[in-house]
Amino acid sequence: MSVRSLCLAILAFGDATGYEIRKESTEGRFSYFDDASFGSIYPALARLEAEGMVTVREEQQQGKPARKVYSITDKGRSEFIASLCEPQAPDTFKSPFLLIALYAEELGPDVIRRALNRRRDQVIAELKQIEGSAEDCHQHQGSKWIRDYGLAYMNFTLDYLDKHGDDLVRIARDEPQHPQQAAE
Amino acid sequence: MSVRSLCLAILAFGDATGYEIRKESTEGRFSYFDDASFGSIYPALARLEAEGMVTVREEQQQGKPARKVYSITDKGRSEFIASLCEPQAPDTFKSPFLLIALYAEELGPDVIRRALNRRRDQVIAELKQIEGSAEDCHQHQGSKWIRDYGLAYMNFTLDYLDKHGDDLVRIARDEPQHPQQAAE
DNA sequence: GGACACATGTAATCGGTTACATGATTAC
DNA sequence: GTAATCATGTAACCGATTACATGTGTCC
Structure with missing residues (x-):
């Protein structure tokens, strides 16, 4: 656009x-x-x-x-x-966070934890902002619909991060550089 | 990036x-x-x-x-x-679909239905693509994590569209151009 | 016979950011 | 005093897209 x-x-x-x-x-x-x-x-x-x-x-x-x-x-x-x-262009999602996640094995748990927290903070900030804009849509239906959408989407993200973030940290921890290390 | x-x-x-x-x-x-x-x-x-x-x-x-x-x-x-x-840049979501949703009141139910279907098709296509890339991550942990993330995210979107899409169509229908129309 | 996948590269153009330029008011 | 908010605008620059240029093999 x-x-x-x-x-x-x-x-x-x-x-x-x-x-x-x-x-x-x-x-x-x-x-x-x-x-x-x-x-x-x-x-x-x-x-x-x-x-x-x-x-x-x-x-x-x-x-x-x-x-x-x-x-x-x-x-x-x-x-x-x-x-x-006119037929709309596709929606896009670009995520620097997911790039870090993709290379979790090479990054160490501290870096992953920081990336996770940063993403979490971003989501919370967006959530607060949406919540704060309630007056914008006291009567406007379209605004209300996209507000609800944004709220649901951000809550989903927050929830996913909270439930699966630890798995990502574990990926980093389990494989600090040498895969066989834990094989005793 | x-x-x-x-x-x-x-x-x-x-x-x-x-x-x-x-x-x-x-x-x-x-x-x-x-x-x-x-x-x-x-x-x-x-x-x-x-x-x-x-x-x-x-x-x-x-x-x-x-x-x-x-x-x-x-x-x-x-x-x-x-x-x-380094601290990652924020994730972004850009949605031509939500722009249409925002102006639903001025658009007529047919346009909304088409936009909804188009978005739905995009999500299904992305879902299929992610499902088709299973081999990429048979062993690579990072790939697997972001794959699961993508799957969950797309399924959430699909679900939301299916549950709340009709509300959006109704916004368009109820208010074709003149708000007071239904006021008896 | 035409479209599409493979495969690389350049040039024109465009859309946008960043930095600059200016300037008052308010809050810490 | 210094940073932030309000307020507009230009110029240099940069990164990326689009179109162009070239060429083969395969599928329909």
Whole structure:
């Protein structure tokens, strides 16, 4: 998913500034779709405006710098909805943690335990974040569904880690470098 | 994860050609870590050789074009193992499917049903692939652990989709465009 | 006769990140 | 004083994809 589509998706939810779009893409609901940095968002927004997909209004603020609030146009909204109707690309899961797990035999139990804890902390952080976003979906059905999905998914992961993490540590321990060691 | 590290990771498992590395990265065990295309793999391999991380031998074949088989060196292996010992980057899950789910209210039940089926098919395909790779881990503990993880994760997803997919279809159905419609 | 698997590689292009540039306000 | 939050934007750079280029054998 490109930054362009991401901006459109977020603006289809409501007006936002470039700054807010970035926040929503790294935290919040939209972190399931893509991360984006300022360096890609601002140019994307400018291009979308030139194409007539969004409009801007500048809002002066006391003390703070002026903010540019973007709104999606009908044209932008229909392009976005049309893009959702096309067959979606496959979901992806990329896991640096599983790479460590794959090489557990060569890594020593301490490294494995740390990797496990790190992954666990990540999951707990995501869980807290989802739990904290309850207001977002007091009425919005779609938000509620994906929130429940995220909750179930993270709880599954946490549970799996807790139940099978020790097995992974044991793989590292049992085979510190020389497989035959324990064969007496 | 860069293509460079991906090549090192795959070669740490055993000798391979650029062609095989690509296959392993898009299918197989390594699809959890990163996808890579030929255009990035071949240059990466050449660079790794120049750096002394891998060695090459050319194998002539009858009929087929010659293949360049790469092997990891001690230097390459220790760089790779060292990289696994550093704190890992967070795991990511990117879901075009959830984006459709988020906008279910605006999409109509047919579109939702199709997205659900598509996601379901993807999961089943991944499940079959994991099940088909049983030989890879008849003895290798790390492979077995991540295989079991993948199996559990995919089965969880399949189960969730089957149990809650109808709710999502209902969100689309109940609110075709005008919220008040059913209010008598 | 056409598509696909095997097999390697380069060049054009693109999409994105990182660092830079600027600047006020608030909290520690 | 110094870090963080708010706020926008550009330029250099980089990593990767896509398309191109080449060629054989096999299956339908």
